Amino acid sequence: MTDDLVLRRQVCFALYAASRALTDVYRPILEEFGLTYPQYLVLLVLWERPDDAPTVSELGADLRLDSGTLSPLLKRLEGAGLVVRRRSARDERRVEVGLTEQGRALRQQVDEVPMQIARATGLGTADLIALRDTLTRVTDTIHRQKEQ
Amino acid sequence: MTDDLVLRRQVCFALYAASRALTDVYRPILEEFGLTYPQYLVLLVLWERPDDAPTVSELGADLRLDSGTLSPLLKRLEGAGLVVRRRSARDERRVEVGLTEQGRALRQQVDEVPMQIARATGLGTADLIALRDTLTRVTDTIHRQKEQ
């Protein structure tokens, strides 16, 4: 196996390992709020647009998750009293996901979570931005190829 | 609320999304060989040291996975005829994982997989090296903090 192949394998493993390591950092922090990381991501999307209640599909487009993942996840968030689901009046196929008062209030409580996470990475702002941009480029490249 | 809470600017989401996107690239390629990505990672470790059969713990140390993940995964690899598990003679608590002839032979067949993956990322060698180093640094920083 050439060095190039080893390198390429290492990049993929590095990505896989880093993603799991970061989730490990989130776990104890989010556990205080009774949240998992994917649940936290869903709430981030909802907090960004507090006025319109997106449908399951729209949430899925943002997070690149399908209903097979989101349906049970949203059911758990609803069970926790953070979210409400209601059939759209205009289109009964759609389910709109909105925040409850409790879900809205949670936003302030998790305010310092991103800073804690950034600190745990040990990277400065410039490195974080560079890393985010590279990763976003990789993700976009992959998704663009997939659509063709 | 601060920009930090904006999903797009989150390095963590970029990492999570990139990791899943890359697994999406692996899936159809590895499916031809009847492998999942974590199973492929286990085989990579075994191919790197074809002489000694590592224990479940040693595999776990390399991949940062515990027996709760590895035990059923190894059972499936054994069911596929790629791997054998045997209790250590010296220490009956340990289970050594070795390659079968079929498992050894698979190595040549998946030879060009890493190149296909690297192409899918759309990054050149320099970018791949930089990305790998940054990710490794993040992972190491997190794991070092965890041990303290």
Add this chain to the structure above:
DNA sequence: GCCAGATAAGTTGTGCACAATTGAATTGTG
């Protein structure tokens, strides 16, 4: 207005990840 095709969300089944627990084997200490 009717209906074939589409779209949306949910369900089922498989395979990770990981926490917590179990049970067997080994090690360290008195």
Add this chain to the structure above:
DNA sequence: CACAATTCAATTGTGCACAACTTATCTGGC
């Protein structure tokens, strides 16, 4: 030597991810 503490793999239970399928609803062409 005895035995408590440790180590190792496996198991159990929860929660993603994702493919494949189901059911309900909607849309466009006629």
